[in-house]
Amino acid sequence: MNLTDDMATAHDHADHGPAKGLKRWLFTTNHKDIGTLYLLLSLTMFFVAGIMALVVRIELFEPGKVWVTPEFFNQMTTLHGLIMVFGVIMPAMAGFANWMIPMMVGAPDMALPRLNNWSFWLLPFAFLLLSLPLLRELVGMASHLIGLNLFAGAGAAPDYGWTFYAPLSTTYGPDSTDYMIFAIHMMGISSILAAINIVVTIFNMRAPGMTWMRLPMFVWGWLVTAFLLLAVMPVLAGCVTMMLMDRHFHTAFFEAAGGGDPILFQHIFWFFGHPEVYILILPGFGIISEVVQTFSRKRLFGYSFMVAATITIAFLGYIVWMHHMFTTGAPYAAQLFFMYATMLIAVPTGVKVFNWVTTIFKGELTFETPMLFALGFLVMFTIGGFSGVMLAIAPADYQYRGSYFVVAHFHYVLVSGSLFAIFAGVYFWLPKWTGHMYNETLGKWHFWLSAISMNLTFFPMHFVGLAGMPRRIPDYALQFTNFNQIATVGAVIFGLSQLLFLAIVIRSCQKHKAGVNEHLPDNVWDGGRSLEWTRLPTPVPYHTFETVPEIGPNDTH
Amino acid sequence: MFQWTQKWVFALLSCLGMQNALAESTVNMPYGVTRMSHDIYNLHMITFYICCGIGVVVFSVLFYSIYKYRRSRGAKAANFHEHPGVEIIWTLIPFLILVGLAIPATIVLKDIHNTNESDLIIKITGYQWKWKYEYLDQGISFFSNLATPQIQIDDPQKTKNEWFLLEVDNPMVIPVHKKVKILLTSNDVIHDWWLPAFGVKQDAIPGYINENWIQVDTPGIYRGQCGELCGAYHGFMPIVVQVVPEEEFEQWVAAHMLNKTAVSNGRKAT
Ligand SMILES: [Cu+2]
Ligand SMILES: [Cu+2]
Numbered sequence: 154m155n156l157t158d159d160m161a162t163a164h165d166h167a168d169h170g171p172a173k174g175l176k177r178w179l180f181t182t183n184h185k186d187i188g189t190l191y192l193l194l195s196l197t198m199f200f201v202a203g204i205m206a207l208v209v210r211i212e213l214f215e216p217g218k219v220w221v222t223p224e225f226f227n228q229m230t231t232l233h234g235l236i237m238v239f240g241v242i243m244p245a246m247a248g249f250a251n252w253m254i255p256m257m258v259g260a261p262d263m264a265l266p267r268l269n270n271w272s273f274w275l276l277p278f279a280f281l282l283l284s285l286p287l288l289r290e291l292v293g294m295a296s297h298l299i300g301l302n303l304f305a306g307a308g309a310a311p312d313y314g315w316t317f318y319a320p321l322s323t324t325y326g327p328d329s330t331d332y333m334i335f336a337i338h339m340m341g342i343s344s345i346l347a348a349i350n351i352v353v354t355i356f357n358m359r360a361p362g363m364t365w366m367r368l369p370m371f372v373w374g375w376l377v378t379a380f381l382l383l384a385v386m387p388v389l390a391g392c393v394t395m396m397l398m399d400r401h402f403h404t405a406f407f408e409a410a411g412g413g414d415p416i417l418f419q420h421i422f423w424f425f426g427h428p429e430v431y432i433l434i435l436p437g438f439g440i441i442s443e444v445v446q447t448f449s450r451k452r453l454f455g456y457s458f459m460v461a462a463t464i465t466i467a468f469l470g471y472i473v474w475m476h477h478m479f480t481t482g483a484p485y486a487a488q489l490f491f492m493y494a495t496m497l498i499a500v501p502t503g504v505k506v507f508n509w510v511t512t513i514f515k516g517e518l519t520f521e522t523p524m525l526f527a528l529g530f531l532v533m534f535t536i537g538g539f540s541g542v543m544l545a546i547a548p549a550d551y552q553y554r555g556s557y558f559v560v561a562h563f564h565y566v567l568v569s570g571s572l573f574a575i576f577a578g579v580y581f582w583l584p585k586w587t588g589h590m591y592n593e594t595l596g597k598w599h600f601w602l603s604a605i606s607m608n609l610t611f612f613p614m615h616f617v618g619l620a621g622m623p624r625r626i627p628d629y630a631l632q633f634t635n636f637n638q639i640a641t642v643g644a645v646i647f648g649l650s651q652l653l654f655l656a657i658v659i660r661s662c663q664k665h666k667a668g669v670n671e672h673l674p675d676n677v678w679d680g681g682r683s684l685e686w687t688r689l690p691t692p693v694p695y696h697t698f699e700t701v702p703e704i705g706p707n708d709t710h
Numbered sequence: 711m712f713q714w715t716q717k718w719v720f721a722l723l724s725c726l727g728m729q730n731a732l733a734e735s736t737v738n739m740p741y742g743v744t745r746m747s748h749d750i751y752n753l754h755m756i757t758f759y760i761c762c763g764i765g766v767v768v769f770s771v772l773f774y775s776i777y778k779y780r781r782s783r784g785a786k787a788a789n790f791h792e793h794p795g796v797e798i799i800w801t802l803i804p805f806l807i808l809v810g811l812a813i814p815a816t817i818v819l820k821d822i823h824n825t826n827e828s829d830l831i832i833k834i835t836g837y838q839w840k841w842k843y844e845y846l847d848q849g850i851s852f853f854s855n856l857a858t859p860q861i862q863i864d865d866p867q868k869t870k871n872e873w874f875l876l877e878v879d880n881p882m883v884i885p886v887h888k889k890v891k892i893l894l895t896s897n898d899v900i901h902d903w904w905l906p907a908f909g910v911k912q913d914a915i916p917g918y919i920n921e922n923w924i925q926v927d928t929p930g931i932y933r934g935q936c937g938e939l940c941g942a943y944h945g946f947m948p949i950v951v952q953v954v955p956e957e958e959f960e961q962w963v964a965a966h967m968l969n970k971t972a973v974s975n976g977r978k979a980t
Contacts, residue, residue, distance in 0.1 A: 216874060217866035223942040314939045320916065321899040321941060325838075409917025415900060416915065450781075452791035480902065480937075481913045482920035485823045489816060496808045500801055503764075507800045510768060513775045515788035520780070531772060539761035546811065548818040549754045551911045552739055555902055555937035616737040621906040623935050626945030628863060630876045632736070 171695055179274075182266035183695065184251045185586075190273050191248030192579075196658070198240035198280060203648055205233035210610075210644040212627055213637050226627035227312035232287060234315025235333070238433065239340050240280050242567065245575045246436040247273075247347050250375050252582065254351060256685040256693065257369045259360025259702045264353040272346035279339035286310040286329030314625055316426070319407035319418040323399045330400065334393040341386045348382035351375055360684075362704030366460070369683040370453060373460050374439025377467045381428045381435070384471070389425040392418070416481055423474035431470045433567065435463060437574030438505060441527050444577045445509050447680040448524035449516025455508040462501035462508075469498045479550045488547050495545040499538065506535055521678070522596030526577035529569060529604045537565030540615065558618030564611045569604070576603070579658065584677045585685060587665035588692030591657045599657065602650035609643025665692065684708065740906050743928045743953075747909030749818045756814070760807060825921045828891035830884065836894070836901025836914035836936070839943035843882045846893075850966045854878045856946050863946075876933040881950035885959035886929050894920040902937035905949055911937055926953045 171177045171186065181187060208229045212219045221229070251269065255262050263269050287310040296303035308327035311317065322330055355368070355376050368376075395418075398404040405411025407418045446453040453459065475483060475491040483491075509531055518524070540562040544553050553559060576599075584590050613636035618624075622633045629637065664671075676686040687708065689697055741751050779785040833844040837853075844851040857877040862868045871877060884890050894903055896914040904911040905924075912922040926932075934949040954962065 215866055216870060217862065217868065218864050219866055223945065227939070227942060227944075312942070318900060318939070321939065325899055325941065409915075413917075415917065449779075450787040451789075454790070455792050455797055457792070458794075458797045480911050481915065482918055485820065488819060492815060492819070493812060496812060497805075499808060500804050503804045504797065504801055506768060508797075510772050510775070511796070512791075514771060514779070515785075515790070516775070516779050517785045517787040518776065518780045519782075528772075528776065532769065535765065535768060539765060542761060542808075543754065543757045546753055546757055546815045548750050548815055548822060549757065551822065552750055552754065552906060552909060554911060555904065619739040620736045621740070621904075621934065623904070623937050623945070625939045626935070628875060628945050631870055631872070631874050 180270070182262070182270050184255050184263045184266070184269065185693070185695065187263075187269050187273050188248045188251030188253075191244045191251060191276075194273075194276055194280075195241050195245035195248060195575075196655070198236050198244070199651070200655075201284075202233050202236035202241060203651065205229045205236070207644060207648050209233065210641040213629070214641045215638065216629055216631055216634055218628065221627070223627040224309055224312060227314070227625070228287060228290075228310040230625055231311045231314055231317075232284070235283065235311070236280065237567070238315065238429070239337075240276075240283075242433045242571045242575070243340075243344065244276060246375075246378070246433075246571075247344075249371070249436065249440065249575075249578050249582075250347070250351055252586065253685065254354055254372055254375060255358065256689060256697055257372050257683045258355060258358055258363050259684050259688070259698050259704060260354060260358035261696065261698045263350050264358050265350045268346050269350055272343045272350065275339050275343040275346075279336045279343065282332050282339065283311075283336035286327075286332055316422060317396075318422070319396065319399070319415050320409075323396050323407055326400070331397065334397050337393045338390055341390045344382050344386050348379040348386075351379040352383070355379075360698070360702045360704050362708070364704075366457065367704065367708060369439070370442035370456070370459055370463075371436070371439030371683075373463055374435045374437075374442075377463050378432050378435045381432050381467055381470065385425040385428045385432075388421060389429075392421040392425065395421070416478070419478050419481060420474070423477045424471075426477065427474040428467070428470045430563075430566070431467055433571045434574075435467065437530075437571045438463065440574045440578040440581070441509065441530055443681075443683065444523045444527040444581050445512050445531075446682065447581070447678050447686075448519055448521065448527070449513050450518075450680040451512060451516040452682070453508070454511040454514075455504075458504055459508055462504045465501040466498060466505075469494060469501070473498065476545060476547075476550070479547050480554055492545060492547040496542065499542050499545070502538055506531065506538070521580070521593060522591070522600055523577045523581035523678075525597065525600040525604075526573045526580065529600065530573040530577065533565055533569030533573070533604075533607070537562055537570055540565065553618065555623055556618035557614040557622045557624050560624045561611050561614035561618060564607075564614070568607055568611065573603075576600075576654070579654075581678075582685075583658070583661050584673055585689075585691055585693060587661045588673060589661045589664040589669060589671055590673060590677075591661050595653055595657050599650060599653040602653070603647060606643045606646035606650060610640050610647055611643075613637070613639045613643075682708075742907045742909050743926050743930070743932070744908045744910075744924060746818075746822065746924075747907060749821065750909040753815060753818055757811060760811065764804075764807075822922065825891050825923045827889065828923060829888040830890045831893065832882065832884070832890060833893045833895070833919075834882075834903055834914065836896040836898075836903070836940065836947075838898050838941050839936075839947040841882075841901075841903070841947060841949060842897075843880075845963070848963050848967070850963065852880050852966075854880045854882065854950070856948060858946075873933065875946065876935070876948045876950070878948055878950045881931070881952045883952045883954060883959060883962050884924065884926065885956045886926055886953050888956070889923060889925045891921060891923050894922070899940045900938050901940045901947070903934070903949060904937035905932055905934035905951060907932045907934075908951075913938060924951075929953045929955060 212221050212226055289304050289307050290310055293304035308329055310329050311333045313322040395406040399406055399408055405413035407413050407415050442453055473491055473495045476495040479488055544550055580596055617633045617636045622629055673691045675691050677691055688702055739751055739754055831846045833846055835842040841854045857879045858875050862870050894912050894914040896916045901914040903914055908924050910922050910924055912920050930953055932951045936944055936947045
C-alpha cells in the first residue's frame, strides 16, 4: 500500500527530477546524489592509492633498489595510507550512509541537505591539496625528461608515514607538510559535518514506529561511528594545528629542544587514531549484519547484544590508544592498563562474530557475491582479530611493533574487513539503486580473485614481520626475499582484479542511465528486512518516503 | 626482460609450493638467546595456539553451516533469533581466557621493566642514520654505520653480501652472562633499537632516556634493525651486537682505552 503510494509520488516527481549536467552534481542536496558522489570519489581514490601500493610492492619485489629512491618510497607509503584511510574507506562509508540511512529510517532525505552538499564538496579539494606536492613532483620529473626543469627545488611530498610522527613531520618535515595539515583540516571539517548530519537524521527523522530497537544494524553502526567522529576529529585537528604552530610560529609542542614533548604528539595522534580504526570498521560491521541476515533468510541473531557490543567497542576504543606506544618508554602501570583494556575489546568483537555465525547457522543460504564478500569478511576479519589479540599482549608487542606483522594485521582488518564490507555493500545495494542486476559471474570472479590474492599479499607479511623485517623500509635483508616476492605477486593480482569491479559498476551505471528496466523485484534478494527492500520499488525513485511511512512490529531489523 | 619474467615465474611457483626456495626463510619469531626473548616467544606461542583453538571452533561451525544449510540442498530457515544464555556464555568464556593470558603477560612485562643491578651500562643514541654507543663507565664511545657497499644497494643485479643491510662497521660489544642496561635517546627524530634475538625493542626519543636490559647466555653475533620510521634511510641503520666471553670483552675495552679514536680502530664486523 505504501509501496504504490511511493510509486505514485515518484511518478509525480518525474517532471522535477534531478537537474541536468554538472549543475546536478555541484548543487545537489539529494541524499542519493550525494551518496553517489561520495562513492565515486572513493572509487577514484581507491585506484590512485592502489597504484601507490603497487609502486611500494614492486620496489619490494627484490633486495636492492628496483626502481624508486628511498625518498620516493616513503612518499608512496605515506600517501597510500592517508588516502586509503581518509579518501577511500571513510568516503565509501559516508556514501552508504547517505544512500541508506534516510531510506532505512523512513525519511525523505538527510536532516541537513545543504550541509550535506558542503561536507561532500570539501573532500575533492582536500585530496587535491594533499596530492598537490606529489603532482608537482611528478610534473617536475616529467619536465626533466623533455629538458625543462619545472618546479626544480620543490620539496618532497609528505614522507613520514600516515602517522606523521613528530619531530619527523615537524622539525624535519618537508614543506609539503603544510599542504597535508590543511588537507586534514578540510577532511576533518567534512567528517564532522557529515557526522552531525547523520546523528541529527537518526535522532529526528525516524518514521513513526521506527523505535531504537527496530533500527537496522547498519544505522546503529553509523550512529555510533558518528559519535566517534565527533569526539576525535577535533583532536586530530588540534594535533595538526599544533604541528603548524611548531613549524611556523616558533612554538615547541613536540620539539624536545624547546621543552616540548615528542610523545605528546603520539598521545594526541592515537587518541584520534585508535577510535579512527573503529570509524573505519563499525559501518562495515553494519553492512555485514545486513548482508548476512538477508542471505541467511533469517533474522539477525542476538540483535540487542549486537547493538550493545557496538557501543561497548566504541567506548573501549577511547581508552586503549597507548597500545600503539608500548615501546615508547611508557610506565609499567600505564602499559598494564592499556594492555588489559585492549584485550577486553576482543570480548564484544567476539560476540559480534559469534552472532554472525549463529545467524548463518540453520539459515537458508545462497551465495551471491554480497554474501561471498560477507563470508570472506567473517573469516579474514577474524584472522585480523586474532593477530589483534596477539598485538595486545604488551610484552609480545615489543617484538611485533613496527614490523611487518603489524602491516599484516591492519591489512587483514582493513582490506578483508572494511574494504570487503564495502564490496559486499556495493553488490548488495547496486541492484536496488540502479534497477540492474550486475553480472553475477563477474562478481564471483571478483570475489575469488580478491580473496585469494589478498591472502597471497598479506599472509606472508606475518612471517617476515615475525622474522624481523621492519615496516616502511624500501629495501631488505636477503632472508626476507621469498615472502616479499609472493606478496608482490599477490598485490599485482589484487590490483588487476579490481578492474573487474570497476567494469561491473560502470556497466550497472550505464544500464541505469540508458533506462533499461529489468523488472527486478522490490525485495531483490528475497530476504531483505529493512525498509528499502520492503517499502520501496526497484530501482528506488529519486525521491523516497515523501509520505511518512508507518512502521510496525513486522518491520524489524 | 627475460630475467624479469623468470623471477616472476619463480615467485609464482614458490607460492604454489613447487619450489623449495622457502627453506631459508623463517616463518616465526626467533626463540632468541635471552630469558626475555624466551618469555616473549612463549607468550606469543600461547596466544597463537589459543587463537588457533578459537579459530577451529568458529570456522568449523561456519563452514559446516555453509555446507549444510544451503537453499540448493533444500534447507529451510529456522526461526530462532535470540538466546541471552548463549550470549552470556560466549561473553564469559573469552573473558576468562583473556584473564588467563593477562597473568603471564603481566609477569613478563614486569621483568622487562626490571633494569636494576646491571653490570654494564651502555647509552645508545639514534642519529639519522646510524647508532652511537657509549660505554658510560669505560668511557668508550663510537658510531656504528651500515657497512654494506652502496653499489649492492643501488644495483639489484649485483651479488649481495650474506648480511646485506644487516652489517655494520663497528658492532656493539657486550660480555656474555652479564646484565647490560641500555639507555636510549635520540639526537634528531625518533628511532627504535630492535634486536629480535634479545626480545628487546625500545624507542630512542629526543629529550627522553628510555631503559631496557639485555642478558645473553650464548656468545655470537646478533642482528637487528631500526624499528621506527626515521626518514629516508630508516632501512639502512642496522644494529649488530657481538656477544663475547668476559676476557675477550676486557681485552676489547683495553684496546679501546689505549686508542680513544675508537671509530677508526673499531673491530670490523663479519
Ligand atoms: Cu589501536
Ligand atoms: Cu628508523
